[in-house]
Amino acid sequence: MAKDVTNDLNYCLSLARTQEADLATIRHWNNLKIAFDGDLIWIKDLTLIQINSVTVKSIPFIKRYEVRGPKLFPFQGRLPEGNLPALLWSPMERGLSIELPKFNFNYFGTEEKIKIELIPSEKVKNASAMIVSMKELEEYILAAPEIRLQNIQWAIIDQTQAILFGQPLLPIPGKVFWQIEDFLIPAGYTFRHEGLIKKVNKKINPVSNNLITWEEDNQYFKINKIAIQALSISSFRMSILH
Amino acid sequence: MNNYFLKMIQQLWEKEEIMLYGNIMSITDEEIGAVGAFLKKAYNREALDYPHQAPEFDYQAAQWAAKTIYLAAQLLLYRENKETDLPKIILAYERKITPAAILSVDLCLRFLPALIKELKLIDQEDSLIEILEEILKDWHYSGVNHPMNEEDLNFEIIENDPCLLQLYCDRVIKNKNQKLANHKALINQIKANLGNHKNQLWNISFN
Structure with a gap:
């Protein structure tokens, strides 16, 4: 056949x-x-x-x-x-070979800049810090159980705000942050170019002695790590008296 | 003049050790005054950490407690008295128990459970143990880490003072005293303290 x-x-x-x-x-x-x-x-x-x-x-x-x-x-x-x-x-x-564009050695690209900015993140991490108003902190802390304060550290930002670190955080309203390296960024966000943050950190925080709080509007402020103290009723009382 | 009483209390407070300088059972007014001043300073330092409004220091209560712990320590090391004399040496507290008194005597009485433990190691039958445990029953804030029958304890003063109630709960949580945590005077406050983080902070089972 x-x-x-x-x-x-x-x-x-x-x-x-x-x-x-x-x-x-x-x-x-x-x-x-x-x-x-x-x-x-x-x-x-x-x-x-x-x-x-x-x-x-x-x-x-x-x-x-x-x-x-x-x-x-x-x-x-x-x-x-x-x-x-x-x-x-x-x-x-x-x-069919591919021809790659040739690298231009005379081009330095000095005009190009990458903007470090935050984007919403899909990964969920534990919140490790929060910014609270002094007033609300005072209200809670003066009646606080010792066990809740034990794991918390804090630093005063200015007259009206303080930042708390630790887990579990205190049950008071505040803005919650999580931590990547030395950066504190609002919970729910991550950096658009996460691979660059080590470089950025080196640039603005060369000896890594600060924590950098990065806000959604891409402004940041530094908190000296030495300023972070254990939170207790007495540390709070002594701080607001001075 | 050497104030051995003050030295003993300072040593106890700062190093948590008992050091006695001989069998000296008599205490002068001057010595007591100095101890009172020392304890007041210690109290004010501690009160910074007290929640809510800390009550004023109660001199007389603190001085009574200092005497009690000093004499109990003397009796632990040098026992020359008859058992029947013990109530004459360790005097009962005769004034009203107030939140201020509870916190002031605690400066010294918090060391009483450890002292009772020592006494028990030497002689289980010692009648001094009974006398001291009776004191702890009245001042049970100082005896949270001492095994006691919760039914006998009076929580009326503690319940009505927010500062003392919170301090009491802190101590119960710190010592992980399950029985006391389930006491009806404390259970609600303890639950509120642990909140949603019960599993993380203290995995206690409530009755």
Whole structure:
């Protein structure tokens, strides 16, 4: 019985060498093989779906063929046009090399700047600090159980605000922060370029003696780590008296 | 003149050690006055850490407590008296118990549970133990870490003073005294103190 050639139908296409760049859109189809024959480029092993796809059809000046056995038929044509030439086939990636843009050594890009900014984060971390108003802190702390204060450290920011560190934080309203390296950023946010924060830290906090509180408006202020003290009722009382 | 009484109290307060300078059971008024002044300073330092409004220092109560702990320590080391004489040496507190008195006597009486433990190591049957435990029952804020029968304790004064109530709860939490934490006078305050962080702070089971 004769072999049913429709079983191993396979498609190929040809294109002028000058149009090589147009093949970029199908270069990533890794089932394809490419070969060069004088002024022509041949590509074989396309599937029916691939040969019919818009991607292929939109490449200008290509000729599509159907390969039946050794014969080459124009796509959807009835009369063979010839044989598939015997060529040296190689995978697409190897046949079509990518030319990387050359690095311009004379270009220093001094104008380019990256803005360090905050973006909403999807990762959830434990809040480790909060900024509270002195008034609300005072109200809580003067009646606070010792056990809640034990794990808390604090520093005074200004006359009206203080920052608390530790876990669990106190049950008073305030703005909550979490910590990345030496940065305190509002809970729910992260840096757009997280990989750069070590560099930024080195720049604004060279000996790492500060904590940097970074706000949503991309302003920051520093808190000297030495200023952070254990929170107790007496430390609070003595601080507001002075 | 050497004020051995004051030296003993200072040593106890600063180093948490008892040091006696001989078997001296008599205490002069002058010595007591100096101890009172010392304890007042200590109290005022501590009161900075008290929640709410700390009550005023109660001289007489503090001095009575200092005498009690001093004499109990004397009796621990040098026992020359008969058992029947003990109530004459360790005098009962005769004034009214107030929040101020409770906090003032605590400066010295907080060392009483440790002292009772020492006495028990020497002689379980010592009648001094009974006398001291009776004192602790009245001043149970100082005996949170001492095994006591909660039913016998009077919480009326403690419940009605927010400062003392909070300090009492702090001490119960610190010593992880399950039984006292479940006492009806304290349970609500303790629950409020631990709040949502019960598992993290003290995984206590409430009755």
